[in-house]
Amino acid sequence: MATAQATDMKQPGELKDVPGWFPPLDQLLFTWFLARQETGGRRGDLLELGAYMGKSAILLGQHLQDGEEFTVCDLFGGEAPDGANRAETAKSYSSLTRRAFERNYLSFHDELPRVIEAPTSVIPREVAPGTCRFVHIDASHLYEHVRDDIGAARDLLLPDGIVVLDDFRSEHTPGVSVATWEAVLNRGLRPICLSTQKLYGTWGDPEPVQEELLAMLRDRTDVGLSVQEAAGHRLVRTRAHKELQPPPFPHSRHYTEPEPVAPPAPPTPTPTPRHRPSRARRLGRDLLPPIITRAVRRALAARA
Template sequence: MTAPVLAPAPRTPNDVPGWFWKVDQEAFDWFLDSQTAAGLTGDILELGTYLGRSAVLLGGHLRPGEKFTVCDLFDSSAPDEENAAEMAMSYRKTLTRQAFEANYLAFHERLPEVIQAPTSVLADGRVGAGSCRFVHVDASHLYEHVAGDIQVARAALAEDGLVVLDDYRSPHTPGVAAAVWEAVAVHGLRPVCLTPEKFYGTWGDAEAAKQALLARDWRGEGFRLDEDVIAGATVLRLAWDGVPPQPRPQRSAVRRLALDLLPPAVTRAIRRAR
């Protein structure tokens, strides 16, 4: 039997296949570093990891005594027909546990705790209540599954822990949108930040999380940062514009002096020509 051919080891996290873009990479880094700076400790949990692109980043933020847990079906059978159809359409041909582990070990010495099962198994309490400071939910797009994953995240999170929910606004994932906004309207989830792909929220102090985000000069680095209001509460919107603002070129002292000494009509003509 011929052994399966593995893809070349990734050289950078962005070489790992997946849908984890710059704005969310930066937001994950910033929020996790801010938690550490504020003395907030706790485990990290990822529900749905695909081939490990976001897991590689999350694993780099572990501190002594913290644990990182990843839960994904990988190449196991789906628990129901709807989930099986979703996997067949999206990633059944490419998703294997072996590929995930190879990608992760290209950047870290040790694997996280890997639970190869439907994310619904985590409702049994195997992740300690209030043990996590950060939970990333990116598994199924089906409403019933996402709603369950949100409740798993809620039980796992510490008081001011942060949950990040993927695909909350994509046209092809209305079930995620339904579950996310239900959690806001009915289950007390407080929005903190929205990016084009992900919803960041907490059941704790949303204002503190927003202030932590605002401590960085995002606009000065080429991001777009706006503020909106949902049911009387502010929420930040963050996106990557692609090009950091460039400083205006400074005229030399000689050039400035020449423009000052020329007659105004000549100076205006030069400026119009430029």
């Protein structure tokens, strides 16, 4: 794998510091699907189409097993293949550079994944068919490109591999919605579950993984859950409650513990001013006999 040097730009200390759209619910689901594959002895490569600043790629890289390869494909601000894609890239990803992605990724990992700086249309030539266990599609939002990315994922995945489609129901990405549901209705894609942003599916049998997923989610109080049927497919819908926190993730090598904040010192009590006797009282105390002085004091105290 390739390596790169860190730059003098601000380095992320935690995964949440990396720019990008990767909500806690999807971090939870990515972690669960990948860990399920690993504990079940499933092996295969990882693939991400569209990486932005590397937030989801960093999590994927945490699950790379010995002998597996992780490939990331993105334009990284390079030349788009057509006018519509160029316009989309200029509008949404003008700040994206490969250098920023590599800086963020290497904050958490010793080596970079295999990085392909090109349109995702090159992937069928770069990744062998039937070698991937997990594919994340988050590249172009244009229908024609998403349709082709889904077709590539179908060919590259192992029989029970998982594909994740981002922005399948966002109002600004209708092309992704059309390509996604077209794949479900006409191209054999079987949904496993839906989050607010992503559809998780397979071209294998979804029922075993769905049953395990449902068992996990039903034990949680921080994720909303419902099950619906549509066009012969069981749709497991998930929704994050506001108290949901992302799963634990290792700090980057640049993380520093926050300075402990000392509790504020308690306020110093203001001393109660002592009443100073008047001059007349002082003279009386000095001149009168003690027995009279005590009587006067008792009388004054009774009047107070």
